[in-house]
Amino acid sequence: MPLSLSDPNWYPIASSEDLPFRHVYQGQLLGRELAVWRADDGNVNVWENRCLHRGVRLSIGINEGQELKCQYHGWRYANQSAGCTYIPAHPADAPARRIENRKYPIREAFGLIWSAANDDQAYAPFPGSDGHDWFALRPMPVNATPEDVVAGLARLAPDDEPADLLPALVVRVGGVTWFVQPVDAGRAVIRGLLPEKPADELATLRHYNELLTKLRDRLERAAARKPAPEPLQPVFEKVSADLSTMPDIAVPRGNTLTVVVKRKWQSADGVIGFELADRDGKHLPTFQPGAHIDVHLPNGLVRQYSLTNGPGDLSRYVIGVKAESASKGGSKVLVETVREGDLLQISEPRNNFPLRRDATRTVLIAGGIGITPLLSMARFLDKSSLPYELHYFTRNDESAAFSSELGVLHGHVERHAGLARDAIRAKVAAVMGPYQFANHVYICGPGAMLEMVQQVAADLGWPDEAVHFEYFQNDKVIDSSSAFDVELARSAMTLHVPAGKTILETMREAGLTVPSSCEQGACGTCLTTVMEGEVDHQDVYLNKTEKASNTCMMTCVSRAKSDRLVLDI
Amino acid sequence: MPQAPDPITRNLWHVVAATDELPIGLVETTLLLDTRLALTRGSDGEPVVWLRTDEENGDEIDADSVLERLPVRTAYGYTWTCLGTPDAELFPIPEFAEPDRVNMSCGSIGIHVSAPRAVENFLDMGHFPYVHTDILGSEPHTEVKEYDVEVSEERDEVLATKCRFIQPMAAKSAVGAMEVEYVYRVPHPFCSVLYKSCPEDETRRDVIGIFLQPMTEERCRAHLLQSMIDSTSTITDLRRFQQTIFGQDKPILENQYPKKLPLDPRSETPIRADKSAIAYRRWLSQKGITYGVIPQAS
Ligand code: FES
Ligand SMILES: [Fe+2]
Numbered sequence: 001m002p003l004s005l006s007d008p009n010w011y012p013i014a015s016s017e018d019l020p021f022r023h024v025y026q027g028q029l030l031g032r033e034l035a036v037w038r039a040d041d042g043n044v045n046v047w048e049n050r051c052l053h054r055g056v057r058l059s060i061g062i063n064e065g066q067e068l069k070c071q072y073h074g075w076r077y078a079n080q081s082a083g084c085t086y087i088p089a090h091p092a093d094a095p096a097r098r099i100e101n102r103k104y105p106i107r108e109a110f111g112l113i114w115s116a117a118n119d120d121q122a123y124a125p126f127p128g129s130d131g132h133d134w135f136a137l138r139p140m141p142v143n144a145t146p147e148d149v150v151a152g153l154a155r156l157a158p159d160d161e162p163a164d165l166l167p168a169l170v171v172r173v174g175g176v177t178w179f180v181q182p183v184d185a186g187r188a189v190i191r192g193l194l195p196e197k198p199a200d201e202l203a204t205l206r207h208y209n210e211l212l213t214k215l216r217d218r219l220e221r222a223a224a225r226k227p228a229p230e231p232l233q234p235v236f237e238k239v240s241a242d243l244s245t246m247p248d249i250a251v252p253r254g255n256t257l258t259v260v261v262k263r264k265w266q267s268a269d270g271v272i273g274f275e276l277a278d279r280d281g282k283h284l285p286t287f288q289p290g291a292h293i294d295v296h297l298p299n300g301l302v303r304q305y306s307l308t309n310g311p312g313d314l315s316r317y318v319i320g321v322k323a324e325s326a327s328k329g330g331s332k333v334l335v336e337t338v339r340e341g342d343l344l345q346i347s348e349p350r351n352n353f354p355l356r357r358d359a360t361r362t363v364l365i366a367g368g369i370g371i372t373p374l375l376s377m378a379r380f381l382d383k384s385s386l387p388y389e390l391h392y393f394t395r396n397d398e399s400a401a402f403s404s405e406l407g408v409l410h411g412h413v414e415r416h417a418g419l420a421r422d423a424i425r426a427k428v429a430a431v432m433g434p435y436q437f438a439n440h441v442y443i444c445g446p447g448a449m450l451e452m453v454q455q456v457a458a459d460l461g462w463p464d465e466a467v468h469f470e471y472f473q474n475d476k477v478i479d480s481s482s483a484f485d486v487e488l489a490r491s492a493m494t495l496h497v498p499a500g501k502t503i504l505e506t507m508r509e510a511g512l513t514v515p516s517s518c519e520q521g522a523c524g525t526c527l528t529t530v531m532e533g534e535v536d537h538q539d540v541y542l543n544k545t546e547k548a549s550n551t552c553m554m555t556c557v558s559r560a561k562s563d564r565l566v567l568d569i
Numbered sequence: 570m571p572q573a574p575d576p577i578t579r580n581l582w583h584v585v586a587a588t589d590e591l592p593i594g595l596v597e598t599t600l601l602l603d604t605r606l607a608l609t610r611g612s613d614g615e616p617v618v619w620l621r622t623d624e625e626n627g628d629e630i631d632a633d634s635v636l637e638r639l640p641v642r643t644a645y646g647y648t649w650t651c652l653g654t655p656d657a658e659l660f661p662i663p664e665f666a667e668p669d670r671v672n673m674s675c676g677s678i679g680i681h682v683s684a685p686r687a688v689e690n691f692l693d694m695g696h697f698p699y700v701h702t703d704i705l706g707s708e709p710h711t712e713v714k715e716y717d718v719e720v721s722e723e724r725d726e727v728l729a730t731k732c733r734f735i736q737p738m739a740a741k742s743a744v745g746a747m748e749v750e751y752v753y754r755v756p757h758p759f760c761s762v763l764y765k766s767c768p769e770d771e772t773r774r775d776v777i778g779i780f781l782q783p784m785t786e787e788r789c790r791a792h793l794l795q796s797m798i799d800s801t802s803t804i805t806d807l808r809r810f811q812q813t814i815f816g817q818d819k820p821i822l823e824n825q826y827p828k829k830l831p832l833d834p835r836s837e838t839p840i841r842a843d844k845s846a847i848a849y850r851r852w853l854s855q856k857g858i859t860y861g862v863i864p865q866a867s
Contacts, residue, residue, distance in 0.1 A: 033826075050826055052838045054689075057824040072821050073695040074711060088711035089695040089842035099838055236827075238835040358709040386709070438710065 003146060003182050005030055005232055008120035009168035010105075011181045012112040012191045015136055019044060019113070024068065026059035028183045030117050031232025033057070034104065039079035039312055040065040046115045047082050048102040051075060052239060058101075065383050066312030077101055079312025083286025091358040092465075093545055094288050094351035102237055110193055111136035112179075126170060126177065137176075137192035138205055140212035144223040146182040149190060152219045153178045156211070176208075185229040190215075256296065256345045259284070259317070264340050267320060268394075268401035271369060272335050276317045276346065283314040289380040290353035290373050290442075290470070293317060294523060296345035297333045302517045302525065306372040306444070307349060308402065310379030317346075320401055322369040350524070352543045353442070353470035355380060360438040362388040363431060365453055367445020368399070373470075374444055375402055382409050391416060391431055393424055393445070424449070428456050435462040442468045447475065471540040474520040474557065478538050484560040488512075488569045489531055503555040507569070514555070514569070521557035528555050533565035571603035571785060578602065578860040579653035581757065584780040584792050586648045587674040591616050596628040600784040602652055602860065606639070616641055616648040645794050646674040647780060660726070660756035664764075664776045665796055673804055675793040675811040677782075682822040683861035684759040684781035684789040685830035685853060690818055691761045691779045692753050692845045694734045700817050703737055710735040713842035720852055727755035727852050729845040755849055758858050759783055767798050775799070777811070786861045787828040791815060831863040 013027040019038040026049060027034040033049035035058035045068070049057050056072040067076040067085060076086040084099035107114040107123045111134065114123065142149050146169055153171040157163035164172035169180035181189040190212055198204035238244075263275040278284055292306045305319040323335045338344065355362075355377045362381060364374040371392055381388040389412040394400045397417045406413050416427060432441060441462065443453045450469050457467045480500050487494045488507070497506045504526055507514050517525040521539025530553050537547045539554040546552065555567075573579075583601055591597060591610045598621055599606050607621035611632030618639045624630070642649040644659050665672060680687055690696070695713050697706025716732040732751040752764040752774070759781040764774040778794035793811050802810075831837060832854045839847050853862060 053840070054837055055826045055831075056821060057826065060820075060824050071699060071824075073693075074699045074708075087840055088698070088708075089713040089840060091712050236836065238833070239838050241835065243838050244834040358711045360709060 003030060003185055003232060005032075005117060005234055006120075007117055007182070010107070010114045010116045010121065010123050011168065012179050013046070013115045013181060014113040015139060015191070016108060016111050016113060022063040022065065024059050024061055024063050026057070027113075027115075028187075029104075029115060030182055030234070031184045032117070032234045033059070034115070035059040035061070035068070036113060037063045037068060039063075041079065041313070043079055043312075044106050044108055044113060045079060045082065046104040046106045046113070047077075048104075048236075050101075050236065052084070052099055052101055055236075064311075066310060067383070076311075078286050078314065080283040080314045081286040085286060085288045085311065086357060088358065091356040092354065094291070094354040094543070098240075098286075099243060100286065110134040112191060112193075126168075126179075127166060128172075128177075132195040133197060135194040135197045135201075137194065137208045138212075139181075140190045140209070140216055141183070142188050142190060142216045142219050143186060144188065144219040145186055145229055146180050146188040148219055148223065149180050149188040152215055153180070153190065156215065184231050186223070186231065255348050257285075257348065258343050259346055261338060261340050261342045261344060262316060264338070268403070269396075269398040270323050271399065271401035272321045272323050273401070274319050274321060274334070274338075276319070276344065277315065279343070281315075284317055285348045286314065287317075287349035288351045289355040289377040291349035291351040291376070292353075292373070292470075293319070293349050294347035295319075295334065296347075298337060299333050301333070302523045303331065303334075304522070306353075306376065308372045308375045308379075308405070310376065311383050317349075320369055320372045347524070352541070353444075353468065354543075355442070356440055357381070357384065357386060358438065359440040360387070361436070361440070362386065363439070363441040364388060364390040365428060365431070365441060365443045365445070366390065366392045367443075367449040368394060369401070370444030370446070370449075371401055372444070374442060375405060377442060378406075378409055378411060378413070382411055387411070389431070390414070391427070393417075393419065393427075393449070421452075425452055425456060428453055429460065432457060432460055432462065434460050435466065440466050440468060444469065471522070474518075474522050474538075474540045476538065476540075478521075478557050479536075480559065482536065482559050482561075484562065485564045486560070487532075487564060487566045489566055490569055497559070502557065503559065503565075503567075507555070512569070516556055519556045521554045524554070526555045528553055529568035531566040531568055534561040535559075535565070536561045572860075574602045574652075574860040575858060576653065577856055577858055578758070578783070580651065580655060581759070582642055582649040582651050582655055582659050583759070584647045584782050585618060585650050586616070587646060587677065587792065588616055588643050588648045589646065589674070591648065594629060594631065596624045596626060596630050598624065598626045599782070599790075600788075601650070602783055603785050604652060606650070608648070609635075616643060618648070618650040645778060645780075646672060647792055647794070660760065662762055662776065662778060662794075662796070664774075665794075667796075670776075670796045670798060671804070671807070672794070672796045673807065675795055675808045677790050677792045678812070678815050678819060679784075679788070679790050680819050680822050681788055681828070682825055683787055683829045684783040685849075685858075685861050686822060686825055686828065687781050687789055687791055687818075688755065688759060688761050688779070689830065689846045689849060690822055691763070692729065692755070692849065693843070694732060694751070695840075695842045696821070697734060697736065700821055701814055704814065704817075705736055706734060707737045715841070716844065718844045718848045720848055724756065726757075727753075727845065727848050729753040729848075732845075753845060755852070758853055758856065759789075759861075770798050773798050783861050789861075827863060829861055829863045833863070833865040836863070 013029050018025045025036040027036045035047045035049040038044050049059050051070040060071050062069040066079045074088040078085050082101035082103045084095050104115045154163040157173045171178045177193045179191045259276040260279050262277045265273050267273040292304045294302050308318045321331050321334050366374045378390050391414050393416045483499045495506050515525050517523045524541045535553045536559045538557045593610045597608045605621040607624045608618050609632050610616050617632045619635050639650045640655050698708045698711050714733050718729045721728050730752050736749050750766045754762045763777045767775045776796040780792045782790040832850050
């Protein structure tokens with residue numbers, strides 16, 4: 001039977017030994033090249049061997065532990081999801097678009113790495129695999145068609161005990177189970193398993209190696225007499241249309257997903273940790289350091305929480321929630337009523353607080369619960385061995401959260417407990433020092449602290465672009481003095497928005513049902529595509545680049561600079 | 570069987586050798602657009618190019634005995650030929666004629682990738698810190714700032730201006746990191762010229778040209794020209810510098826798939842930094858070039 005690109009069978013593509021620490025292995029299956037690498041957390045990734053940016057092989061890239069870095073322009077791809085987390089040419093932007101490399105199913109078993117060309121078939125161990133401690137022989141590459149290799153292996157069997165031919169190019173001869181990895185139409189790798197470790201490992205390995213070398217020579221001589229088969233022609237999948245239109249920015253719609261609360265614990269005085277995971281154990285979507293998720297609470301409110309995770313850590317999201325004073329309706333519900341095992345709706349991660357990785361010096365300043373995004377940033381910088389310092393201000397020692405997570409970092413981490421306001425200010429000034437080229441500071445904490453650090457930074461000559469922070473609440477005074485028309489393209493309706501009224505209110509009065517939640521320009525629920533007109537952005541949801549693109553807006557607070565807006569509603 | 574080149578490509582002038590390096594009275598062989606060529610120089614120093622039959626590299630030959638010749642042009646230190654009906658002119662590089670410049674051909678390097686892929690690499694600043702580490706760029710300074718790109722109608726070339734990048738050692742005469750400013754021209758589907766701020770004289774610019782000889786659709790030879798305002802470095806230094814740079818690009822380019830340049834915008838993922846490459850791809854598409862590219866399915 002000729003090989004097919006869509007063959008759903010699982011085949012071994014490498015030995016476990018081919019994946020030593022921080023290595024990237026180049027594999028091949030059914031004509032497709034694969035980049036195979038093990039992350040520091042043990043997870044093995046099998047990806048198409050081609051960077052989505054300019055098609056360079058990822059197998060010549062660098063395994064940074066939890067992310068793979070392409071050699072050509074340094075794009076980073078996350079462990080598990082293969083999602084792009086960083087584009088060095090544009091260090092200030094979060095790659096907002098969903099750039100995700102093609103990945104293949106993977107299983108590690110019996111000392112071998114297994115994969116398949118597609119997800120059509122669930123992995124099942126080969127028949128008779130139970131109850132043995134399998135021992136992998138050395139692989140043998142052969143330049144012959146996989147079918148011929150199977151036939152050649154079968155001929156190794158003595159006449160009185162014929163070989164067993166199993167599905168998916170497996171041959172059992174005597175005690176050995178042989179797997180033929182179909183590399184391409186005219187190439188294969190033979191991988192053998194013995195049911196247990198032999199007494200004399202070296203002698204056994206040598207014996208089979210000799211046997212396979214002879215078989216290979218026979219098969220290759222025979223193959224040379226036949227016309228070479230046409231190699232398989234895998235096609236590279238096209239990227240989506242929105243990825244191909246370079247300057248446009250696609251703001252992701254608030255897709256929600258259901259997660260289960262795996263763990264809830266007291267991380268410090270007044271700080272509760274929540275670990276959220278997929279219900280079926282699948283990995284969660286790619287995020288970048290500084291990203292947050294919206295959590296939809298049982299009482300209908302939506303609140304934003306920063307992820308604390310490090311790079312390529314997608315098995316769960318960990319957030320920290322401030323319990324104290326059982327703050328407004330939001331966190332209170334999480335802390336008091338949500339329990340382990342409960343389900344929650346969350347949004348995909350968004351990032352309005354992107355971390356540049358092109359700084360010569362990065363200063364992270366956290367106040368209280370503001371540690372959460374900065375912990376994530378510190379973990380990313382840590383993995384890439386980039387210099388950073390983290391200063392964590394808390395009311396007292398007991399209220400310092402995520403101590404063990406901070407404890408394993410290699411950078412300069414300093415805790416400052418119980419300082420008075422002036423002392424904090426003096427400390428921040430001392431830590432930051434006068435501005436120098438390519439220095440960046442990231443602040444997260446209570447509003448007053450944010451303002452204080454901004455002030456200190458300005459006094460020390462730090463330019464705005466070097467001072468990074470994010471808002472979860474819109475504290476700005478909304479200017480609703482303008483009056484303009486909105487044309488609703490899909491509803492074929494034109495409405496006048498008078499001063500003092502929002503676009504959202506105007507649409508509702510006209511009988512339209514439009515979703516919203518916070519109505520202060522912070523949650524993203526009312527995100528609307530703008531087709532024409534110039535937007536007067538007043539929200540804190542969209543980041544600078546997204547605002548500048550003038551392609552979308554939050555109708556609950558933002559208005560028009562032009563006389564007329566055309567919206568995709 | 571290789572595909573016949575499209576008429577545009579066929580009628581272009583293509584670089585085939587550094588004129589000075591062509592031996593007088595001896596045959597040199599090469600490949601252009603899947604066609605075997607033989608070259609030599611006559612006793613007058615003028616290059617002669619013809620379709621190769623049974624000549625071998627190094628054979629003795631009298632240039633006068635070659636009657637069926639291909640058109641030849643010498644420019645910028647190189648010999649150019651054409652397999653079809655050539656245009657009268659080759660693209661201009663006016664600076665080449667300035668009297669106080671050091672002009673030199675810096676050798677050729679064979680690369681197993683299509684010529685347009687190599688042009689695109691030449692236009693690309695984003696790879697400096699990763700591929701030309703500590704020479705043309707270095708981490709953490711990886712940002713490609715906004716720059717301008719246009720396709721000049723009258724000159725029919727792609728022009729990228731205000732390209733800025735932080736470089737540790739932008740040229741042989743540079744000391745310490747600085748921001749350099751580049752202008753890129755693509756005046757020919759397989760050639761590009763770069764102007765960069767010169768460390769010695771702010772008012773003038775060093776010029777580097779890359780001329781690609783498309784040998785097959787997936788194989789090319791890069792010929793380099795430098796036209797420098799540099800009074801201190803020796804020619805050997807300058808040559809070695811450029812050869813290091815291209816030696817670094819070669820292994821990356823040879824790991825790029827597909828080897829032909831895909832013109833369908835959905836085949837790869839461009840970013841703002843790739844504006845010049847996008848313009849270049851569109852320009853090739855509009856010209857109807859199909860050699861060395863994967864044309865966009867219409
Ligand atoms: S080709 Fe991989 S980062 Fe550009
Ligand atoms: Fe380069």
